[in-house]
Amino acid sequence: xxxxxxxxxxxxxxxxxxxxxxxxxxxxxxxxxxxxxxxxxxxxxxxxxxxxxxxxxxxxxxxxxxxxxxxxxxxxxxxxxxxxxxxxxxxxxxxxxxxxxxxxxxxxxxxxxxxxxxxxxxxxxxxxxxxxxxxxxxxxxxxxxxxxxxxxxxxxxxxxxxxxxxxxxxxxxxxxxxxxxxxxxxxxxxxxxxxxxxxxxxxxxxxxxxxxxxxxxxxxxxxxxxxxxxxxxxxxxxxxxxxxxxxxxxxxxxxxxxxxxxxxxxxxxxxxxxxxxxxxxxxxxxxxxxxxxxxxxxxxx
Amino acid sequence: xxxxxxxxxxxxxxxxxxxxxxxxxxxxxxxxxxxxxxxxxxxxxxxxxxxxxxxxxxxxxxxxxxxxxxxxxxxxxxxxxxxxxxxxxxxxxxxxxxxxxxxxxxxxxxxxxxxxxxxxxxxxxxxxxxxxxxxxxxxxxxxxxxxxxxxxxxxxxxxxxxxxxxxxxxxxxxxxxxxxxxxxxxxxxxxxxxxxxxxxxxxxxxxxxxxxxxxxxxxxxxxxxxxxxxxxxxxxxxxxxxxxxxxxxxxxxxxxxxxxxxxxxxxxxxxxxxxxxxxxxxxxxxxxxxxxxxxxxxxxxxxxxxxxxxx
Ligand SMILES: [Fe+2]
Numbered sequence: 001x002x003x004x005x006x007x008x009x010x011x012x013x014x015x016x017x018x019x020x021x022x023x024x025x026x027x028x029x030x031x032x033x034x035x036x037x038x039x040x041x042x043x044x045x046x047x048x049x050x051x052x053x054x055x056x057x058x059x060x061x062x063x064x065x066x067x068x069x070x071x072x073x074x075x076x077x078x079x080x081x082x083x084x085x086x087x088x089x090x091x092x093x094x095x096x097x098x099x100x101x102x103x104x105x106x107x108x109x110x111x112x113x114x115x116x117x118x119x120x121x122x123x124x125x126x127x128x129x130x131x132x133x134x135x136x137x138x139x140x141x142x143x144x145x146x147x148x149x150x151x152x153x154x155x156x157x158x159x160x161x162x163x164x165x166x167x168x169x170x171x172x173x174x175x176x177x178x179x180x181x182x183x184x185x186x187x188x189x190x191x192x193x194x195x196x197x198x199x200x201x202x203x204x205x206x207x208x209x210x211x212x213x214x215x216x217x218x219x220x221x222x223x224x225x226x227x228x229x230x231x232x233x234x235x236x237x238x239x240x241x242x243x244x245x246x247x248x249x250x251x252x253x254x255x256x257x258x259x260x261x262x263x264x265x266x267x268x269x270x271x272x273x274x275x276x277x278x279x280x281x282x283x284x285x286x287x288x289x290x291x292x293x294x295x296x297x298x299x300x301x
Numbered sequence: 302x303x304x305x306x307x308x309x310x311x312x313x314x315x316x317x318x319x320x321x322x323x324x325x326x327x328x329x330x331x332x333x334x335x336x337x338x339x340x341x342x343x344x345x346x347x348x349x350x351x352x353x354x355x356x357x358x359x360x361x362x363x364x365x366x367x368x369x370x371x372x373x374x375x376x377x378x379x380x381x382x383x384x385x386x387x388x389x390x391x392x393x394x395x396x397x398x399x400x401x402x403x404x405x406x407x408x409x410x411x412x413x414x415x416x417x418x419x420x421x422x423x424x425x426x427x428x429x430x431x432x433x434x435x436x437x438x439x440x441x442x443x444x445x446x447x448x449x450x451x452x453x454x455x456x457x458x459x460x461x462x463x464x465x466x467x468x469x470x471x472x473x474x475x476x477x478x479x480x481x482x483x484x485x486x487x488x489x490x491x492x493x494x495x496x497x498x499x500x501x502x503x504x505x506x507x508x509x510x511x512x513x514x515x516x517x518x519x520x521x522x523x524x525x526x527x528x529x530x531x532x533x534x535x536x537x538x539x540x541x542x543x544x545x546x547x548x549x550x551x552x553x554x555x556x557x558x559x560x561x562x563x564x565x566x567x568x569x570x571x572x573x574x575x576x577x578x579x580x581x582x583x584x585x586x587x588x589x590x591x592x593x594x595x596x597x598x599x600x601x602x603x604x605x606x607x608x609x610x611x612x
Binding site (some may be wrong): 066068085121123200 | 302361362363364365366376379380382385386388414418420421422423424426450452487488489490491492537538539570599
């Protein structure tokens with residue numbers, strides 16, 4: 001059996017607004033569009049992924065929050081409706097998705113061997129979180145690949161950002177090992193925004209782009225710093241600056257997704273492809289892809 | 302009904318959000334004690350003349366202001382993010398839609414951003430599901446659930462409580478109010494044998510017991526005034542502040558004239574789980590200095606930088 005490998009790593013923010021703006025048949029809400037910079041960026045990245053041969057998507061989400069260890073989806077199929085608890089007016093999405101349980105179990109076991117507390121989630125009534133649904137919908141609208149969702153353990157809250165970095169890195173290492181041993185080709189997804197201060201009011205028409213802007217300039221400057229670093233292939237430096245970035249911008253990086261993904265990819269020193277940056281209800285969002293293949297890596301934006 | 306009527310709150314309940322008392326009360330003596338306390342509260346609600354149960358849940362965070370559950374019949378099967386292996390929680394809750402809509406208006410009159418949510422399949426949070434399943438299993442009394450805005454701090458939370466009072470007075474309804482929150486909220490980060498459950502640390506236990514003394518003495522406003530200390534000492538810093546006592550005091554009345562009763566205090570995977578009732582009475586035992594301003598109207602974040610600038 002050939003060694004498995006990570007064929008791409010995507011930083012894929014999940015504002016439900018982007019699915020809402022797309023008007024897919026699965027979503028009950030209707031919009032007049034909006035947030036094209038991100039949506040068109042996503043569409044371009046989705047086209048790239050279509051040309052990559054891969055078996056599964058493994059996604060780390062900040063909206064399945066666990067305090068007792070890291071949990072993995074552990075049933076082959078989940079079908080239900082995901083309603084966003086914060087933006088239910090925008091996101092009521094009927095999903096029907098497949099899970100690569102074999103890969104999920106292998107990653108859980110590898111994580112456990114790394115000393116991480118783990119749990120398989122095998123309750124059939126469990127609702128898959130909207131972070132997973134949004135990022136996966138935008139990266140693979142056909143849903144023709146199985147996924148694995150990994151919960152985000154909130155150890156930044158319980159201990160410190162430094163502990164979180166260590167644990168997320170160890171989890172990434174473990175997942176990479178399990179993927180290699182599985183023989184599968186896998187796309188990793190870190191599902192989150194960068195700066196994450198929201199406006200607490202919503203425009204009467206949420207997709208009215210004349211009202212959309214970053215919450216404040218400081219958030220923008222920090223986001224651009226991160227974008228510049230990943231563009232330059234400085235992923236270790238991104239991790240070093242992460243505690244301060246997260247604190248200063250209330251960033252959604254606090255869940256550990258990007259650290260997990262970069263850790264799994266061995267902290268790449270090649271540049272990330274940038275597909276777009278835009279604010280959504282004040283938060284800062286970048287779509288990026290780390291393509292380890294020197295022949296297919298592009299300078300997108 | 303005039304808007305100057307005093308609102309009538311029959312009693313308040315403080316109870317924990319975790320699902321063990323609902324799903325696995327037999328797993329430990331502690332969980333079973335909590336369940337017994339919940340059952341006692343359920344009986345008291347049934348014997349009361351309550352027209353509505355109002356729930357403020359710390360496990361329902363919101364971003365766009367304050368969300369108010371308004372779906373007439375909310376039906377779903379809920380599963381907890383951490384404790385999914387304990388089982389599913391099917392529910393059907395009946396909301397007081399009339400209250401929910403007036404509550405939104407009264408929030409807005411007091412300067413708060415607020416909206417009702419009325420969507421089939423809306424994910425009602427674990428804390429609300431546990432509390433309502435145990436306190437009002439047959440939907441004998443309609444309910445209303447309020448979210449906890451993740452950015453809100455004291456003034457917003459106090460004003461939210463006052464909007465509840467406005468609405469109750471307007472509609473001439475008698476209420477039981479329920480806060481769903483742990484005391485200390487640090488859980489064990491590994492899976493444990495329920496029989497070996499205990500409060501995560503001695504310090505958390507000491508603080509919890511001090512807070513319970515205040516509750517037992519009916520000193521609600523004193524607890525409200527102590528909220529920032531409680532947040533710093535025994536709350537994992539997930540949100541900006543410990544808000545339940547602010548909301549409960551603002552809703553029930555900002556004083557210490559209550560009969561308090563601690564029906565149970567037990568560990569829930571390390572966190573402090575207490576079922577407490579507070580009933581309005583007379584005679585105050587308060588001895589704390591009330592050092593923070595009362596707030597009637599929310600004016601948003603004051604832009605200190607702009608105000609401090611030279612013209
Ligand atoms: Fe998010």
